[in-house]
Amino acid sequence: MAILPILRYPDPRLHKVARPVQSVDARIRTLVTDMIATMYSADGIGLAATQVDVHERVVVIDVSETRDQPIVLINPETLWLSEEKHQGDEGCLSVPGIYERVERSAAVRVQALDADGVPRVIEAEGLLAVCIQHEMDHLMGRVFVDYLSALKRGRIKTKLLKQEKEARQAPVNA
Numbered sequence: 366m367a368i369l370p371i372l373r374y375p376d377p378r379l380h381k382v383a384r385p386v387q388s389v390d391a392r393i394r395t396l397v398t399d400m401i402a403t404m405y406s407a408d409g410i411g412l413a414a415t416q417v418d419v420h421e422r423v424v425v426i427d428v429s430e431t432r433d434q435p436i437v438l439i440n441p442e443t444l445w446l447s448e449e450k451h452q453g454d455e456g457c458l459s460v461p462g463i464y465e466r467v468e469r470s471a472a473v474r475v476q477a478l479d480a481d482g483v484p485r486v487i488e489a490e491g492l493l494a495v496c497i498q499h500e501m502d503h504l505m506g507r508v509f510v511d512y513l514s515a516l517k518r519g520r521i522k523t524k525l526l527k528q529e530k531e532a533r534q535a536p537v538n539a
Contacts, residue, residue: 369403369417373529374460374508375522383415383422383504385440389482393423393439397480400425401435409458411496413503416459424477424500428492436487441477441501444486446470455499455509463521467512469498 372379386393396419404412404425414423424438449471454464472490475497479485489497499509510518 366402367399368406369399371403371407371412371416371458372418374457374510374525376459378418378420379415379459379503379508380506381415381420382506383413383420386421386423386478389439389478389480393421394480396421396423397425397437397439401427401437404435404458405432407458410492411500412458413500415503415506422504424497424504426493426496426500428496436493437480438475438477438487438497438500439479439482441475441497441504443473443475443501445474446498447472447490451495453495455495457499457509459503459508460510460521460525463510463525465510465513465517465521467499467509469495473497475501 400412410428411426414421422440427435447470450468451471452466452468455467456464473494474488476486
């Protein structure tokens with residue numbers, strides 16, 4: 366089990382469209398295990414393979430309070446989105462420290478393969494529905510800040526680039 370590096374916005378690799386997984390094999394199961402460990406290590410509730418620079422359609426999610434009920438979605442496809450919308454603050458492991466309001470469907474139905482390659486259908490509402498939509502956006506090369514105005518996106522990009530520059534220039538304590 367490895368903790369994988371998470372790409373940070375505005376890294377252009379976050380905008381690559383993920384390709385379908387051809388087979389759920391040992392490599393994909395290892396990726397899933399590593400992604401779950403990475404998500405938990407970063408204190409996140411969802412992670413798409415795109416965020417760890419693997420451009421295949423794999424998502425892991427855990428919105429449980431106990432942090433021990435991971436959901437694995439391989440090659441997820443949306444079957445239905447509710448017309449009812451919900452607006453809430455979203456954050457992202459690839460956009461650390463930034464939370465902005467985004468409008469999403471209140472409920473969703475998706476089909477995907479689980480970690481064993483078994484097809485399943487998931488119906489979700491609330492936080493899980495938001496998380497599924499957010500992570501599936503990553504697979505399409507979209508980051509939640511893409512829903513914001515150009516001005517807000519620009520400010521976020523500037524802030525994160527400044528933080529990255531400062532982190533590189535910080536002295537290393539021996």
